[in-house]
Amino acid sequence: MFKLSIVVPCYNEQEVLHETTKELTQIVNNLINEKKITATSKVVFVDDGSRDKTWSLIDEYSSENDLISGVKLSRNFGHQGALLAGVTAASKDSDAVITIDADLQDDVNAIPKMVDKFIEGSEVVYGVRNNRDTDSSFKRGTAELFYKFMGWLGVKLVPDSADFRLMSKRACEVLLSYKETNLFLRGIVPMVGFKSDKVYYARKERFAGESKYPLKKMIKFAADGITSFSIVPIKMIMGLGFFIVLISIFLLIYTIVQKINGQVVSGWPSMMISIWALGGVQLICISVIGEYVGKIFSEVKHRPRFTIERDIYTEKTLKENKR
Ligand code: UDP
Ligand code: MG
Numbered sequence: 001m002f003k004l005s006i007v008v009p010c011y012n013e014q015e016v017l018h019e020t021t022k023e024l025t026q027i028v029n030n031l032i033n034e035k036k037i038t039a040t041s042k043v044v045f046v047d048d049g050s051r052d053k054t055w056s057l058i059d060e061y062s063s064e065n066d067l068i069s070g071v072k073l074s075r076n077f078g079h080q081g082a083l084l085a086g087v088t089a090a091s092k093d094s095d096a097v098i099t100i101d102a103d104l105q106d107d108v109n110a111i112p113k114m115v116d117k118f119i120e121g122s123e124v125v126y127g128v129r130n131n132r133d134t135d136s137s138f139k140r141g142t143a144e145l146f147y148k149f150m151g152w153l154g155v156k157l158v159p160d161s162a163d164f165r166l167m168s169k170r171a172c173e174v175l176l177s178y179k180e181t182n183l184f185l186r187g188i189v190p191m192v193g194f195k196s197d198k199v200y201y202a203r204k205e206r207f208a209g210e211s212k213y214p215l216k217k218m219i220k221f222a223a224d225g226i227t228s229f230s231i232v233p234i235k236m237i238m239g240l241g242f243f244i245v246l247i248s249i250f251l252l253i254y255t256i257v258q259k260i261n262g263q264v265v266s267g268w269p270s271m272m273i274s275i276w277a278l279g280g281v282q283l284i285c286i287s288v289i290g291e292y293v294g295k296i297f298s299e300v301k302h303r304p305r306f307t308i309e310r311d312i313y314t315e316k317t318l319k320e321n322k323r
Contacts, residue, residue, distance in 0.1 A: 001035060001036065001037060001038050002036075002037060002038065002095035002096060002118075003037065003038045003040055003041050003042075003093065003094045003095050003096075004028070004031070004037040004038075004041040004042075004094060004095070004096050004097075004098065004115065005041065005042045005043075005044050005090035005091075005093075005094040005096075005097050005098070005313075006024055006028070006042070006043045006044065006097075006098045006099075006100060006111070007044045007046060007083065007086030007087055007090055007097055007098065007099045007100070008020065008024070008043065008044065008045045008046065008086070008099075008100055008101070008102050009046045009048055009079055009082035009083050009086060009099075009101070009102065010045050010046060010047055010048060010050060010054050010058070010082075010102040011047075011048040011049070011050055011054075011076065011079070011082070011212050012050045012051060012052045012054060012209070012212065013050065013052075013054050013102040013103065013209060014050075014052045014053045014054050014057060014209075015207075015208035015209040016102055016103050016104060016206075016207045016208045016209055017045070017054060017057045017058070017061075017102065018057070019104065019207055019208075020102050020103075020104055020207070021043070021061050021065075021068060023104065023108045024043045024100075024108060025043065025065060025067050025068065027108050027109075027111050027112065028041055028043060028067050029067070030112070031111075031112060031115060036112075036115055036119065037115065040317070040320050041067065041094075042067060042068070042069050042090070042094070042313060042316070042317075043067055043068050043069065044069050044070065044071060044086050044089065044090050044313045045058045045061075045068070045069070045070040045071070045102070046070070046071045046072075046073065046082045046083070046085050046086040047070060047071070047072045047073060048073050048076050048077055048078070048079070048081070048082035049073050049074070049075040049076030049077065050076075055070070055072050058070035058072075058312075059312070062312045062316075066316070069312045069313040069315075069316050070310075070312045070313065071085055071086060071089050071308055071310070071311050071312070071313055072308070072309045072310040072311075073085055073306050073307060073308060073309060074307040074308070074309045075307070077305065077306045077307075079163070079212070079213075080183050080184070080185055081183075081305050081306040082306070083099050083163055083185060084176075084183060084185075084305055084306060085305075085306040085308060086099065087099065087167070087172050087175065087176065088176060088306075089308070089311055089313050089314060090172075090313060091167075091169055091172035091173065091176070092314075093314075093317045093321075094169065095168065095169050096115075096118050096166055096167065096168050096169065097166070097167050097169075097172055098111060098114060098164075098165070098166045098167075099163050099164065099165060099167075100127075100163075100164050101162070101163065101164065103206040103207055103208075103209065104204065104206070104207040105203055105204050105205070105206055105207075106127060106162070106164040106201065106203065107127075107201040107202060107203070107204065109201070110127050110164070110199045110200075110201040113199045114127070114165075114166040114199050115166070117166070117197045117199065118166055118168065120197075121195055122166075122194075122195045122196055122197040123167065123168035123170060123171045123194035123195055123196065124165065124166070124167050124168070124171050124189060124192060124194055124195075124196040124197075125165060125166040125167075125196065125197050125198070125199055126158045126161040126164075126165045126189075126196065126197070126198045126199070127161060127162070127164035127165055127198075127199055127201055128158065128159075128160050128161045128198045128199070128200050128201070129160045129161075129162070129200075129201060129202065129203040130160075130200045130201065130202060131202050131203065135203070139218075142218070142222075146222050146225075147159045147160075149226070150187075150225065150226065150229070150230075153226065153229070153230040153232045154230065154232070155187055155225075155226075155229040155230055156187075156190045156191075157186055157187060157190065158186075158190060158198070161186070161198070162186070163185060163186070164201075165189065167189070167192075168194070170194070171189075171192050171194055174192045174193070174194075175188060175189065175192055178191075179302075180228065180299065181298050181299050181301070181302065181303060181305060182224050182228055182295065182298060182299070183228075183305065184221075184224055184225045184228045184229065186225070187225055187228065187229050223291065227291050227292060227295050228295070231292070233288050233291075234288060234289060234292060236288075237285045237288060237289070240281065240285070241285075244278065244281065248274075251270075251274075
């Protein structure tokens with residue numbers, strides 16, 4: 001038997017919390033009855049600075065049910081920060097940690113399968129969605145493009161796996177030793193190593209409420225993933241530079257030949273086009289470098305990735321360990 005914690009990041013999730021609690025406690029209870037996990041196993045809701053009743057609900061459910069606990073962050077730190085906070089709190093005292101979204105899009109029935117793979121010796125078990133029917137075609141298309149691009153950049157990702165996965169205590173510890181401020185979990189977890197496995201599941205519609213990942217956040221997330229893992233974009237600038245120099249040499253020769261032939265090159269259009277084209281290219285290149293400089297800027301400050309305001313998980317485990 002081992003102690004399992006299920007970490008659930010929540011941002012304004014009051015509409016789904018009741019149902020999520022019900023389904024997760026049922027799953028945990030079944031596993032306890034099957035004598036696979038200990039009775040001290042926990043669901044850990046992480047309130048990521050919600051502005052609705054999310055925390056008061058978590059607090060209420062925690063006082064009613066021994067299996068439920070929560071961690072409250074001091075403000076909104078974003079999905080990745082919330083996940084990290086939950087894993088940090090839970091991994092101290094659990095043998096395995098599962099992370100799952102609050103909105104029941106990830107199939108809770110995959111949890112027992114993950115547990116079985118863990119018992120068989122896998123330290124990281126990815127939840128992989130075998131369909132994306134419930135996502136809009138736009139989200140599906142952009143996601144596919146993103147995974148392709150990352151693959152092309154040489155970043156190893158497990159395609160169609162989100163932040164639904166199981167990690168052993170040891171894998172969590174390795175994960176937490178990556179101190180990057182802009183942590184892109186999906187990219188880091190495959191770098192942890194150890195024996196890994198996959199569990200397939202069908203991704204469902206959000207149970208209630210709306211997505212907390214609007215387009216703007218999605219773009220930032222993707223850009224973060226790319227610039228945290230690869231400097232290929234900077235190298236591409238060099239290639240582009242050589243290409244443009246080549247064109248300019250060609251134009252120079254062309255102009256000289258025209259001059260020798262006595263044809264005066266009319267200057268205005270060609271000059272304007274090259275000024276604007278080159279100006280644009282240079283600005284794009286500077287902005288790519290700027291992305292990386294910005295990344296360095298935010299990394300060197302070593303700001304905390306999350307701040308915990310209250311930790312009911314640790315409160316409960318301390319009490320239980322004393323008994
Ligand atoms: N989430 C969070 N902090 C945020 C945004 C989202 O903790 O700033 C949580 C959210 O409550 C949910 C999970 O991250 O449990 C995934 O978010 P969502 O379901 O809105 O994303 P989508 O499934 O639409 O990509
Ligand atoms: Mg969702």
